Amino acid sequence: MGGEVSNWLFDHFQVGDTxxxxxxxGSFHIGNSEHEPLLLLSAGSGxxxxxxxxxxxxxxxxxxxxxxxxxxxxxADIPFATELKSLEKQHQNLTVILALTQPSEDWQGLxxxxxxxxxxxxxxxxxxxxxxxxxxxxxxxxxxxxxxxxLPEDRYHQEAFGVATTTEQALxxxxxxxxxxxxxGDNQRTIxxxxxxxxxxxxxxxxxxxxxxxxxxxxxxxxxxxDVPAIQDSEIxxxxxxxxxxxxxxDVDIVS
Numbered sequence: 001m002g003g004e005v006s007n008w009l010f011d012h013f014q015v016g017d018t019x020x021x022x023x024x025x026g027s028f029h030i031g032n033s034e035h036e037p038l039l040l041l042s043a044g045s046g047x048x049x050x051x052x053x054x055x056x057x058x059x060x061x062x063x064x065x066x067x068x069x070x071x072x073x074x075x076a077d078i079p080f081a082t083e084l085k086s087l088e089k090q091h092q093n094l095t096v097i098l099a100l101t102q103p104s105e106d107w108q109g110l111x112x113x114x115x116x117x118x119x120x121x122x123x124x125x126x127x128x129x130x131x132x133x134x135x136x137x138x139x140x141x142x143x144x145x146x147x148x149x150x151l152p153e154d155r156y157h158q159e160a161f162g163v164a165t166t167t168e169q170a171l172x173x174x175x176x177x178x179x180x181x182x183x184x185g186d187n188q189r190t191i192x193x194x195x196x197x198x199x200x201x202x203x204x205x206x207x208x209x210x211x212x213x214x215x216x217x218x219x220x221x222x223x224x225x226x227d228v229p230a231i232q233d234s235e236i237x238x239x240x241x242x243x244x245x246x247x248x249x250x251d252v253d254i255v256s
Contacts (some may be wrong), residue, residue, distance in 0.1 A: 028131065028159040028229065030057070036129050037065035039122060041142060043114070043134030044072065047079050049159060050133065054087065054094075063091040067122050071099045071114055071138070075107060097121055114138060119145050126150045132158040140227055158229055159210075175251040178202070178216075191216070191223070191243040191254065202256060206230075207244045214243040221252030 030038070030053055040050040047070050057063050072078055078098060088096045099110035099118055110118055119125065130151060132142050139158050147153060169187060176185040176194060183198040192214055195202050204214040209228025218239045223246045225231065231242050243254075 028133075028157055029053070030129070030131075035062070035064050037067075037124060037127055039067045039069065039125065039128045039130045041069045041114075041130065041132045041134075043070065043138040046132075046134030046138075046159075048133075050131065051080055051083075053131065058087065058091070063093050065093050065124075065128075066091075067095045067097060067128070069097040069099070069118075069122065071101065071134070073102045074100060075104060114142055114145075116145055119149065126152070126155075128155065130156050132156070136227070143227070153232060153234070158227075174221075174248045176248060177251075177253040179254075179256055185248060187247060187249055189247065191241070191246050191248065191252075194248075195243065202243050204244055209242050209245045212242065215240055216243050216254050216256045217241075219253040219255055221254075222249040223247060223252060224249055 028049065040053060042050045050068065050070070054066070054068060057066065068084065070079070077100075078084075084096050088094050097110065097118075099112065099114065100107055101111075101113055103109070103111050110121065112118075122128075125146065126149065128151075130146060132139050134142075143156060143158065146156060172187040174185050174187055176183055176191070176198075178191075178195055178200055181198075181200060183194075183200075185194040185198075192202050192204055192207070202214055202216070205211045206213070209226065209230050212230035215231065215235075218241055223241055225236055225241045225246045228242065228245055231240060241254075243256075
C-alpha cells in the first residue's frame with residue numbers, strides 16, 4: 001500500500017506494454033574473485049539477501065570462513081531454520097549464530113538485541129568483509145559497534161529497504177540555494193523533492209540512497225543525511241550529501 005511505482009503500474013500498465021530495466025548494479029554483493037572471510041549479519045526480513053549470498057557461495061563451492069548471524073523474535077520466527085542447520089553440517093567453515101529477542105526459557109542460544117556481547121562471539125571481525133541488512137536501528141547500532149572495534153569502513157557494506165525517516169520536528173521555513181538559485185523550503189522534505197517543486201533539475205536515479213547519482217556538496221548550512229549505502233562517513237565529513245534523502249535543518253547553500 002502507498003507504493004508510488006506499484007500503484008502507477010496497476011493503474012496504467014496494459015497487456016503488451018514494455019518495461020526497460022537497467023542491469024543489476026550496486027556494491028552489496030560478494031566479489032567472485034575475493035576469498036576473504038565474511039560476516040553476513042541480518043535481522044528480520046534483512047535475511048533475504050544474506051540467504052541469497054550464502055546459497056551462491058554453496059553453488060560456487062566457495063564456502064570460505066563465513067559467519068552467518070541472524071536476529072529475530074522467537075524460535076518460530078527463525079527463517080530457513082532447517083536449511084541453515086543442514087548447511088552448517090555440510091560446511092565446516094560456516095558458523096551460524098542466531099539471537100532471539102523473545103526467547104523461551106529453554107533457548108540455549110544468544111538472547112537480546114545485537115550488542116557488544118554478541119559481537120564478541122564473532123572471531124576475527126576486523127579481517128572480514130561485513131554485509132548487514134535489517135531495520136535501520138539495527139544497522140546503525142551494528143555499524144557503530146563494529147567500526148569502534150576497528151573494522152575498516154571499506155569492509156562494511158549495508159543494504160536497506162528504504163530511507164529512514166527523520167525524527168519528527170516542528171515545521172521550520174528555510175532558504176535553499178542550489179547552484180546559485182535561491183528558493184524557500186522547509187525542514188520536512190528532502191532537497192531533491194523541494195528542488196523539483198521549485199522547478200529545478202537535480203541528477204537522480206534510485207531516489208532511495210542506493211545509487212549516489214544525486215550526490216551534491218553543502219557549502220554552508222546544516223542538513224540531516226540518513227545513513228544509506230551510497231555515501232560514506234568520510235564523504236559526509238567533506239560536506240557531501242545525497243539530495244534524494246538529505247533534509248535541510250537550516251538555510252543551506254548547495255552546489256551540484
